[in-house]
Amino acid sequence: MRRAHDQLLTFASFPGRVEPTNNACERDLRPAVIKRKNTNGSRAMWSAKGEAAVRTVVATARITSDASTFSTVLGTIGA
Template sequence: MTRLMRIPIAHPAGKVLLRQIKAWRNKFFVFLTNRDVPATNNISEREIRPSVVFRKVTNGFRSEWGAQIHAGYRSVTGTARISGQTALSAIRSLVDGTFVVA
């Protein structure tokens, strides 16, 4: 990776990408030293899949706030499911101000 990062870059977008890679470099191969971290992002891909399908079926969101509401709902209910809670109990906890990630 170090050798690849030393290759001269001419395009401005490539320079931006290189800067981002340098900033996140120590996060790329965590799975090699920590066996609890999966080597793929399959879990993340599965988590966002329902939102992608929803967006495609409804032809996108008509407003920014609608997209934000949907993202917030999916985040809370997805976190609840992973933590062993029901979506309803998580939403109630969020409204009550007691929502805690286990």
């Protein structure tokens, strides 16, 4: 396994394919953080885990699927 300091300049080895910052990830997390702040978080762990699972499916469907996000969520729930 590579150590963290070996991975520090990975973006230089793959120009244009790996971003040098994590801004895209931070932007993707922002809506969840704002919701958590506005609602004072989840009162139960099952609720927090459920919301994280749904957000993961939705985000993945937006990136990879040709199907609609809604149909992907329904397919996941029905599986």
